[in-house]
Amino acid sequence: MEPITRWLQTILDRTAQKAGMLTLFASAAAFGFGGLIGGLTVAPWVALIAFGLIGCTEIVYRQRKTQAIRLSQAKRHDQNSAAFESFLKSRPHWDPKEFEQFTYGGLQWKSIGFEQMPFPLAITGPFCPRCSNHLAERSEVIFPGRLRVSVFCRCGYGCHLRLPLHTLTDEAKQLAGVPK
Numbered sequence: 389m390e391p392i393t394r395w396l397q398t399i400l401d402r403t404a405q406k407a408g409m410l411t412l413f414a415s416a417a418a419f420g421f422g423g424l425i426g427g428l429t430v431a432p433w434v435a436l437i438a439f440g441l442i443g444c445t446e447i448v449y450r451q452r453k454t455q456a457i458r459l460s461q462a463k464r465h466d467q468n469s470a471a472f473e474s475f476l477k478s479r480p481h482w483d484p485k486e487f488e489q490f491t492y493g494g495l496q497w498k499s500i501g502f503e504q505m506p507f508p509l510a511i512t513g514p515f516c517p518r519c520s521n522h523l524a525e526r527s528e529v530i531f532p533g534r535l536r537v538s539v540f541c542r543c544g545y546g547c548h549l550r551l552p553l554h555t556l557t558d559e560a561k562q563l564a565g566v567p568k
């Protein structure tokens with residue numbers, strides 16, 4: 389039993405530093421519950437199970453939250469219109485043109501380019517399918533770690549997306565025929 393106890397102690401020492409308050413409270417509650425049901429021989433086991441399971445969930449939740457923040461930052465540094473803007477700078481006499489308006493993922497998009505070119509260089513959007521205004525994005529992490537992305541409009545329209553907005557934008561871009 390001795391090596392196992394020592395191994396467990398090492399694990400607990402390392403994991404306890406990473407555990408959040410929720411895990412510690414839940415483990416305390418599980419210890420109390422286990423003690424009530426099965427006495428002091430059962431209580432530590434129940435507490436250990438709760439500690440391990442809820443600790444994992446809490447860490448996944450934290451990782452997802454970091455991921456959500458990174459995603460929204462990546463979106464801000466979006467390179468979608470970089471090609472369009474560099475063309476506009478180098479050829480100021482060219483005429484910008486709207487190629488087409490299309491619906492993808494339940495949202496509206498527009499492909500843009502120049503009269504002088506046969507294909508679009510970027511897309512704009514997403515726009516509201518109800519009133520065609522710009523949409524705002526919100527990323528939130530719902531416990532225990534599910535990422536929920538939604539868009540909303542000032543007209544009151546709103547929906548949850550099945551993918552992060554920058555992924556949806558990438559796909560819409562490919563569908564519009566924007567070269568990579």
Ligand SMILES: [Zn+2]
Pocket residue numbers: 516517518519520521541542543544545
């Ligand atoms: Zn709207």
